[in-house]
Amino acid sequence: MxxxxxxxxxxxxxxxxxxxxxxxxxxxxxxxxxxxxMPVMPTFLACSRLYNAAPRHAQAWNELFHEIGRLSGLSLRTVDWAAPARLEELWARPDLGMAFLCGRPYLQAGARHRIIAAPLTSESGERPVYRTLLLARASSGWNRIEDSFGSRLGRMPAHSQSGYNALRFMLAPYAGADLLYAESVELETPADCVRALQESRVDVIPLDSFFHLLLADEYPELGRRLVILGASPFTSMPFLAGSPELAPHAVRALRDALELWSLSPAYEDIRKALCLRGFAFPSPADYAALAVQEAEALRLGYPCPA
Structure with missing residues (x-):
């Protein structure tokens, strides 16, 4: 200008x-x-797609992003990036400011993204961790992972930690010469997995435990209709990521804003709506366990959840 x-x-x-x-x-x-x-302030993208379990959550994330933009002094623009838009294209954008990124694609892209912060949930203790839950319909009568063998498995694409890599790690010890499931159906999002299970298009699904927490908080009756057959070990959460090109001063500003947001009583209502206690700041080394899970599944001869 x-x-x-x-x-x-x-x-x-x-x-x-x-x-x-x-x-x-x-x-x-x-x-x-x-x-x-006059200098033109760059605008950075913010996206909560991974954890939009219900419309109310999407709205709460948008409010959070608005406040973080205000507190940090940076210009953030919230984008829905709803399916079928490809998450890989969002994560590759140079103007990415803070969007949820799963640890597996983070490693696959060379661990170059800026780690802004990761959620602290009610189940995560003092570290930003989560796990994969293996779910079935309560009407199935199943209560163990083995009970689901021979049925139809729904899973997410290979870039997903919770919906693919952690699932594969859970199932690998049971793998042998034969397939564990009669059918393996690829589904794009966690919401797609839940919908397919409810509609009896599949019989068992993996689900990110934080997504499950949000879903159960919004739809308590859904929790009563589903049963947890098993859970993977805890690993580091998907985190709010900036592009590799995001300047260090912008990373610091966003982290400082998230720390303030986490501690301020003024934002307690939003934290409650999102089942959050606040945010923490993991390091790249915290995501090394994800590669270990992949290596172990391959060692056991189980390259794909099926």
Whole structure:
């Protein structure tokens, strides 16, 4: 944006000491005007798609992003990026500011994304961790993982930690020469998995435990219609990620804002709506266990949940 101002004396001009480096000063006399270019603040994308378990949650995440933008002084634009839009395309954007990114695609992309923060949920203790739950309909009468063998498995794409890698790790010890399930159906999102289970298109599904927590909080009757057959070990949560190009000062500003948001009583209602206690700040090393799970499943000869 190019702005034209009325003539200023030199001494008046340099009173704007904060902005000396961003002004483009044109030599002038009292008959000339001063031209300077105002900096354009970049806008970064924010997205909560992984944890939009219900419309109310999407709205609460949007409120959170709005407050983080205000507290950090950064411009954040919330995007839905609803399926069938590909998450890989969102995660690859250079203007990514804070969007939930699963640990598995983070590792697959070379662990280059900026880790902003990860949720602390009611089940995670002092560390931002979660696990995969294996769910079936309560009407099945099943109560063990083995009870589901021979039925129809719903699973998520290979980029998913909770819906693919952790599931494969859970099932690998049972694998042998034969397939465990009569059918393996790929489903795009956690919501798709739950819907397919409810509609009896599949008989057993994996589900991110934080997504399950949000879902059960919004739809208590759903929890009564589903049964948990097993759970994977806890691993580090999907985190709010910035692009690899996100400047360090922007990362610091977002982290500081999330820390303030986590501690302030003013945001207790939003934290309650999202089943959150706040946010923590994991390191890249915390996600190494995900690669260990993959290696173990492959060692046991179980390359794909089926």
């Amino acid at each position: 190019l702005i034209r101002k009325q003539p200023l004396a030199i001494r008046e001009l340099f009173q704007f000491s904060r902005f000396r480096r961003i002004f483009s000063i044109v030599p002038f006399s009292t008959k000339h005007t001063l031209l300077f270019r």
